[in-house]
Structure formats: C-alpha cells, structure tokens
C-alpha cells in the first residue's frame with residue numbers, strides 16, 4: 681500500500697516534469713525510468729516532504745514524520761534491488777576539510793577542521809576493515825591547499841574522493857546535511873551517500889547540489905563529493921556535531937554510501 685503510494689507519487693513527479701528543490705540534480709524528465717533516476721525522484725519526493733530544504737532560505741524546523749522515514753526506507757531499498765552493476769573503485773581518497781592555518785568554520789572551541797578529521801579517521805578505519813585501500817589527504821592539523829588535495833587524488837586511477845566538512849552560517853537556524861558534487865559521476869556518488877546520511881542522522885533538512893565553484897571538486901578528476909555533515913552555527917546541531925555518536929553515524933553513512941555506489945550503481 682505504502683510502496684504503491686510512493687510509486688504513484690514518483691511517477692506523478694516524473695510525468696509532471698516537476699521541478700523540485702533539487703533543480704540541479706533533477707532538471708529533466710526521464711524517458712527511460714532507470715534505477716538511478718528513481719533514486720533521485722524518490723529522494724526529491726522525500727526531501728520535499730521535509731519542507732523548506734534550501735540552504736539559502738531560513739529553515740523552518742519540523743518534526744521528522746513517519747511518512748518521510750517510510751519514503752526514505754523505500755528509497756534505500758530501491759537502491760539495493762535489481763542487478764548489481766559493480767563499479768570499479770580501487771581506492772578511496774578521504775579529504776578532511778581545512779587544517780592548519782585554514783581553520784574552516786568555528787564556534788567557540790568547536791572547529792570544523794577538528795570535527796572533519798575525527799569523522800575522516802572513522803571512515804578510514806571502517807573502509808580498511810572492509811579491505812578498501814584508503815589515502816588520507818591529511819592526518820593531522822596541517823594546511824594543504826585545495827590544489828594539493830586534488831593532486832593527491834589525481835595520482836590514482838579508479839579512485840573516488842570524499843571531502844568531509846561541517847557547515848556554518850551567519851544565521852543560527854540553518855541546519856541539516858548537504859552533499860555537493862561537480863561531475864556526473866560525482867552526482868551518482870552524492871546520491872548514494874546522501875541517502876545514507878539522511879537515514880543515519882535524520883536531519884530535518886538537506887539536499888544534494890551541483891557546485892561548480894568548489895575548487896577541490898573541480899580539480900579532482902575522479903568521482904568527487906563534498907559532504908557537509910551538519911551546521912555548527914546552529915546551537916542544537918552543534919551539540920550533536922561534537923559527539924562521537926554523531927561522528928560514528930556520519931562515518932557509517934559515508935561508508936555505506938560508498939559501498940552502495942561501488943556495488944549497485
């Protein structure tokens with residue numbers, strides 16, 4: 681019943697050439713209803729149900745509804761059915777954002793660069809446990825230029841690049857998780873990781889977006905994404921962002937997303 685409703689909703693969205701909040705990821709109609717398109721359509725519908733998700737607008741906090749969770753669960757299932765079409769991923773480049781003199785965002789004693797490194801170490805540990813080779817762009821509070829980070833990734837073939845960040849805004853109400861990509865390959869990776877971020881963290885808001893202005897994504901030749909794990913400028917979210925439980929969930933979502941991309945994409 682519920683899945684029928686969801687299918688109807690996604691088909692309706694598809695037919696109606698609906699422009700969603702994911703205008704960059706879903707600007708077209710799809711004559712062939714592929715699995716990847718379905719993921720994006722379901723994700724769009726799921727996010728629309730959460731209200732205003734634009735990071736450029738003030739966000740109205742709404743409780744996470746059971747309906748939203750149900751649609752999300754279905755979207756996750758859809759990504760894991762059908763024929764496996766394995767994508768070759770022989771190395772993951774993990775890029776903890778900022779470092780050294782580049783402090784990134786900070787609020788009081790909470791520094792984005794420190795949180796990003798903590799999540800990155802967890803991602804590294806989990807991927808290594810799965811036998812996946814990993815390269816970290818930094819392992820300490822060290823400055824590396826954006827070009828330098830991309831150069832590390834560009835040394836390898838069949839790699840994917842994940843840049844880990846925490847967000848901040850001058851307003852204190854913005855919240856949620858955002859995942860950016862530059863290329864089409866990055867878009868698919870972003871969709872997989874973002875779905876898992878929504879599932880693990882249950883943020884009130886968040887979307888995936890193409891960003892052509894992020895140097896680190898632009899200069900990286902392999903599929904590359906940048907994950908903003910939460911807003912440290914929002915006092916409530918900051919409290920969560922500093923906990924090891926939250927770091928663990930972020931890392932698990934990133935690893936699960938990488939694995940889904942590698943296995944099913």
Ligand SMILES: [Zn+2]
Pocket residue numbers: 777778784785792845846
């Ligand atoms: Zn950042």
